[in-house]
Amino acid sequence: MLMASATRTNRANRTPAAPGRPPSRAAALWRSSVGKKAVMAVSGLLMLAYLVAHMLGNLKVFFGPDDLNGYAHWLRTIGQPVLHHGWFLWLARPVLLAAVVTHGVAAYQLSRRDLKARPQQYVHRRRQSTYATRTMRWGGVILGLFVVWHILDLTTLTVNPAAEEGHPYQNIVASFSTWYGGGIYCVAMLALGLHVRHGFWSAAQTLGVNNPRRDRALKAAANGLALLLTAGFLSVPVAVMAGLVR
Template sequence: MHWTTDCRAPSVGQVVITKTRSPIRSNVGLKAVMAVTGIMLVLFLVAHMLGNLKVFTGETSFDHYAHWLRDIGKPLLPGVWFLWILRTALVVAVIGHIWAATVLAVRARAARPVRYAHRKKVQGSYAARTMRWGGVIILLFVIYHILDLTTGTLNPVGDASNPYGNVVADFAPDRWYVTLFYTLAIVTVGFHLRHGLFSALRSLGQQTPRGERRARTAALVFAVVLCAGYLVVPFAVLTGLVS
């Protein structure tokens, strides 16, 4: 029986220690991390979008929903612990998603250290070519969004007891630059989501020409619907539909 990778049996009394890579650090494990964290983030985006749309039900209903979020888990959990648990889980998911994507990208580049002298142009999607700077925009937006509507630091009202007023003040016409930045970030999320969902569907077996067309269409429709659900709120405030 052979014990070593070079097919030489160990001598009597020799102890052979083989260093193995953790399953989670393998390419398959990293892709699994990306899939799980991606699903978590998509579910949050959908739930958050549906919650935002309650602004169209009126100030009382929206404020009631916002305060209900703070009371989830009571009396088992004190105060706003549920929200902080959720935020912590989301931060872990984001870090895990970025870590897995970065390691996979570095390994892919290391597998081909020398560029081809004559290489045909690859027809990659716009999202695939801009994932890096898109991630930076999303990160900056998340930081601003927290300081704006979570802590109220950058919000004109900044009153935790008046969530509806915070949203209306945030996207007021004289703060058009906030709506512009919000739109840029949401569209970037849409491109990122479209690319990620398409890649996930292909990994699940949609690799025939017909399957790829279906996957591309499904990813595009989902991304457009999600973006529209987020953008309708700031533009409704900007145009006076919500005030």
């Protein structure tokens, strides 16, 4: 009897839980550095999936104004008659906005933590890691600013030189015909390629799907995806500037 009670955990002596209710799973996830990175990975992959669809849709520009404008119109009819005209896009936008915001907030908080963890730099500094890895933070800021510009340019048409509502083809050609319109877009797409190159593999690592056997394949997939996205997106302004799409 004495032996048995000696091996039993004394519940009263256990470390008391923090006052109040224990944090929920979601809060605990967000509070830990590993969990916050998982949130970044998931939101990043969501945006990446959207970008693949976006890029493929953009290629319709090569089939002429009717094809692209018709496609843009069809996007607004998805889900009809259950959904009203344009509702599908309005359902997608909050999801994308949430992804952008959580990705950015998590990145900011994690970066603050990372910089604080190395208060004193080495005197002998060495170039570390790949270019894509080193430019993740500022590349992300560039992409965030670009998204704002891009929406003002081709969604709200606030800064678009043509600003013909319902005629995206004409607006695209007008925007990319200006040096700044094409220039900003090209720089942003190069930043996107670098961001995806490190980001995709990094997300696989963060979500724990990487292992020694998959490592090379995942890196190759990240490079391929980055290249494909950048090339696909860049083909449109390049074609406009070369006069192939007018």
